[in-house]
Amino acid sequence: MTFQDLHIIPSILKALHDTGYTEPTPIQAQAIPFGLRRQDILGIAQTGTGKTAAFAIPILQHIAQETERKKESRAISSLIVTPTRELAIQIDESFAAYGKYTGVKHAVIFGGVPQGKQVKALERGVDVLVATPGRLLDLMNQGFISLERIKYFVLDEADRMLDMGFIHDIKKLLTALPKKRQSLFFSATMPPKIANLSKQILYKPKKVAVNPISSTAEMIHQSVYMTNKSSKKELLLHILKNPKIDQVLLFSRTKHGADRIVRNLRKKKIACAAIHGEKSQNQRQKALGDFKSSKIRVLVATDIASRGIDIDKLRYVINYDVPNEPESYVHRIGRCGRAGEEGVAISLCEPEENIYIRNIERLIKQKISIIEDHPFPQTDKPMTAAEKKEFEKEKQRRRQEFFANRRKKRGEHHSSPGKKRKRKNNK
Numbered sequence: 001m002t003f004q005d006l007h008i009i010p011s012i013l014k015a016l017h018d019t020g021y022t023e024p025t026p027i028q029a030q031a032i033p034f035g036l037r038r039q040d041i042l043g044i045a046q047t048g049t050g051k052t053a054a055f056a057i058p059i060l061q062h063i064a065q066e067t068e069r070k071k072e073s074r075a076i077s078s079l080i081v082t083p084t085r086e087l088a089i090q091i092d093e094s095f096a097a098y099g100k101y102t103g104v105k106h107a108v109i110f111g112g113v114p115q116g117k118q119v120k121a122l123e124r125g126v127d128v129l130v131a132t133p134g135r136l137l138d139l140m141n142q143g144f145i146s147l148e149r150i151k152y153f154v155l156d157e158a159d160r161m162l163d164m165g166f167i168h169d170i171k172k173l174l175t176a177l178p179k180k181r182q183s184l185f186f187s188a189t190m191p192p193k194i195a196n197l198s199k200q201i202l203y204k205p206k207k208v209a210v211n212p213i214s215s216t217a218e219m220i221h222q223s224v225y226m227t228n229k230s231s232k233k234e235l236l237l238h239i240l241k242n243p244k245i246d247q248v249l250l251f252s253r254t255k256h257g258a259d260r261i262v263r264n265l266r267k268k269k270i271a272c273a274a275i276h277g278e279k280s281q282n283q284r285q286k287a288l289g290d291f292k293s294s295k296i297r298v299l300v301a302t303d304i305a306s307r308g309i310d311i312d313k314l315r316y317v318i319n320y321d322v323p324n325e326p327e328s329y330v331h332r333i334g335r336c337g338r339a340g341e342e343g344v345a346i347s348l349c350e351p352e353e354n355i356y357i358r359n360i361e362r363l364i365k366q367k368i369s370i371i372e373d374h375p376f377p378q379t380d381k382p383m384t385a386a387e388k389k390e391f392e393k394e395k396q397r398r399r400q401e402f403f404a405n406r407r408k409k410r411g412e413h414h415s416s417p418g419k420k421r422k423r424k425n426n427k
């Protein structure tokens, strides 16, 4: 199958040729014909499958062919809503790449940065708008955006959108969209909540699906180092001694953990950067840029920040911790071995995480190979239930102590949330 077989117009074919794509990925081969026939699509596919082009190409083609479109009456005719800024930027870049010979105008808006530049771009006239939900509603409320002339609507990464608490924003958005439109709905998973949401959006959709979540893992070489919590730092350095690992995306459960890993690696002169929710947009873009251009060897990311990171031919993913949700593991390792490339996923497992490995193996229906031969074997045992309880108690006590000290430093008086609420109610 070639892109020509899909009846794509020459201006887009030329751009696809420029990007180096030789043939459509399975999701593209399935979805593009429906998209071009203006049918609604329910797509089950995660990032890494080529789903962006699967929805972008038909939209670009429709808009490019609408010859009556005039510059002065340009109105947003296509809206792509996606959960994170990184994804939004990447989708916008994809529209730029695939649509560079079509004359279709596109813009991207997302929160966390001043709105001035985004508003200016909108005022210049836009055909395709890529947006995260919060900023979109904000600019709609301010009167900068009207959705009245939307003909093509894409809801991307619907499952992540719900996980991130955007359901109310999405519902609000739906009321502002014209009834007559083509809708494309993409999600990596399809639990009942998502299926219900899709029913509110789609009309007689065509279903396309690739790589169900549990099977993506099959293409990736996976291994786990069983170790102790206290040895992970050293073990990571040991693994990074392998010069073949020249570009690696490393996952950390928490932002503080990510910063700590970066500090430790830098001490050993390993070029790295962290990307997480507390980094500014500029810092994130710089880290990603440096990683893509191989200025840094290790990019440390938290799960949410990692969504939408798109790096061509990433070979290595390291899980510094094993995620307790098996789906997160599959999402993480799905960042390597993209579009047919071979990937390698390495996990560092401390005793408390042994059980997570078993849950993951159950989901992916395969065994993860254990690396036995390394200098930091797991010698500690997982905590018993009683020990865990004690550990949680101690953690809670330390947290309270930390906040009490911080309040003291700031000269604040102690007031528990309960007391605050009571005071408020008494007012």
Ligand code: AMP
Residues within 6 Å of the ligand: 020, 021, 022, 023, 024, 025, 028, 046, 047, 048, 049, 050, 051, 052, 053, 310, 311, 312, 338, 339
């Ligand atoms: P996506 O799932 O849309 O995030 O795309 C994943 C990666 O696959 C991106 O790096 C795309 O540039 C790449 N890609 C998309 N379509 C193709 C294709 N037909 N051939 C080769 N690479 C592709």
